[in-house]
Amino acid sequence: MIKDSRIVSTPIGYMLAVASESALLYLDFIDEKVETQNSNNPILLKLEQELRDYFVKKLRTFSIPLSPSGTAFQRAVWDTLLKIPYGLTLSYADEAKLFGNPKATRAVANANGKNPISILIPCHRVISSDGSIGGYSGGGIWRKEFLLSLEGVEK
Numbered sequence: 001m002i003k004d005s006r007i008v009s010t011p012i013g014y015m016l017a018v019a020s021e022s023a024l025l026y027l028d029f030i031d032e033k034v035e036t037q038n039s040n041n042p043i044l045l046k047l048e049q050e051l052r053d054y055f056v057k058k059l060r061t062f063s064i065p066l067s068p069s070g071t072a073f074q075r076a077v078w079d080t081l082l083k084i085p086y087g088l089t090l091s092y093a094d095e096a097k098l099f100g101n102p103k104a105t106r107a108v109a110n111a112n113g114k115n116p117i118s119i120l121i122p123c124h125r126v127i128s129s130d131g132s133i134g135g136y137s138g139g140g141i142w143r144k145e146f147l148l149s150l151e152g153v154e155k
Helices: 042-055 072-081 092-099 102-113 141-150
Strands: 004-010 013-019 024-030
Touching: 004 042, 013 042, 024 042, 072 092, 072 102, 092 102
Parallel strands: none
Antiparallel strands: 004 013, 013 024
């Protein structure tokens, strides 16, 4: 499988995007700009436009095909994340219930932390049961706070 990459600039930092010919495989923040050939893969170009629109509040739902790499359990958890609407949050316990296994809160939270496609698979919409922001392996809590604020979530 041929993989193409592109550095995408956002208001909260650079992101590295990797795609095949048919789907987005990876999207995460990078603290230092890495050297890569910025591919003109149509999926990456569309992703860049959709992210621009998302950050100026013109887009709430992404249309990019996704193909994250992970275990069957992780992929099922990430599919659950896709059900959380723009502008809403769930607790990790609520996500485990939505996932269909209320006793799997810790395992669900661990799978969230391994999400390879930030923003589009919205793990930033999951917070702690006490209402605190919780963690965000997608580039720091300040980015999670920014994304929630962008989507109109009051903290």
